[in-house]
Amino acid sequence: MELDLKGKNVLITGGSKGIGRGIALAAAGEGANIALHYLSSEEEAVHTAEQINRVYGVNVQLVKGDLANIEDVIRIKKELDQGLGDINGIVNNAGLGQMKSFFQYQPDEWKREVDVCFYGVLNLVHTFMPQMMEKKQGKFINIVGDSARTGDKHFILSAAARSGANGFIKSLAQDVGKNNVQCNTVALGLVDSGSLQFNDATLEKIAKQYPLKRIGKVDDVTGMILFLLSNQADWITGQVFSVNGGHSMLG
Template sequence: MDLNINGRNILVTGAAKGIGRGIALAAANEGANIVLHYQSSKKEALETVKEIERHGVQVVLVKGDLASIDDVQNMKKDISQGIGEIDAIVNNAGFAQYKSFFKYQPGEWKREIDVCLLGVMNLAHTFIPDMMEKKGGKFINIIGDSARTGDRNFIISAAARSGTISFLKSLAQEAGRNNIQCNTVALGLIDQGQSFDPDVLEKIMKQYPLKRLGNIDDISGSILFLLSPWSDWITGQVLSINGGHSMLG
């Protein structure tokens, strides 16, 4: 299947390594030009840029804190100078602390909310108007499935990302009249080279009907579909890629 994203300008946030890197490389392999965003992992970001360049596409590297509207607007200026207008955004950036709510100090949760919720709003407010003007674009936000199911140890990031689900649904209604699709991808646990205690891993596996963790290829294929014209009649939806861990309607 030809995905027809050749020559499209795609911004992938949190793309220095892991899932974001995999998505950026997969899109570049299909001929898309990549704007690769990072905040602190400069070494890994530069290495990923070199990998993308091997695909013969354009690549622009941008740095910024998505929780800062000034940073996001400055990113847009750099992107405009380096590659032009963005055709699609895949937001993979996030920040989460793994602990019970009552282990937080008051206010310690602000950073998670700022990155996971306000960061999405900052991206949309900065980039979507240009997409609306040219009557086309894609916004894909990646979250953990805890945003839909709850998780006592990811309570703040889950709450913030649950807010983005509602935000993307409403944005899909607002921007849909301008042929822009806004969708959420909710992930189960993805193998990114983490080190698990064997007993812990065994307990985790019991929660997955497919009896394995996800891998980056499981994610990138679905993202490429949502970036392609084949998904142009899909908007305001939540796609769960979780090995059957949750099966919410």
């Protein structure tokens, strides 16, 4: 399958490590130039950028900023305009979720999760998408946890914020389709990206809840992302795709 990513500029947020890093490496492997965003993981971001450049030889530019801050997002775009040029695709992998009951939160903790998981999406779209619309070509992919579709008492605030983002992306797809811009969401089950804080016994118990009897790997995610970035997905928009080992099977 011809993915046609060679020479395209793809912004990957939260790209320094884990799933974001895997997506960045996979897209670079298909010839895409990478804008690699990070907030606090500078050492990992530099390492990932160096690997992309060394192994694949594509252009890579590091950008740092808080996506919940519109001024940061505007600055990021200016830096990329001067470095890579127009962004052809965005994969928003940045997020924030605390694993605890709602009643363990203090009210002043709510805002940060909503700001990152919901307003961060709005800031990216408002800043980058007008250029895509003008060029009549672009892809926006928002990555969420599957809790945004099903609910989860352990990730109650991030699930709520990302559910709102799901509705926003669907409505956005209806608005910008006339400009040949596609907007989709990928909802993930539990993926082992190297940072899970569970012991082996707990992971084994969790895996039994999945029809495929294992939790996900980063490589399980990258194929869907690459497809949605490619010209093979030009007639796909406004959808939520679950990559979750069958853990939930909502219609």
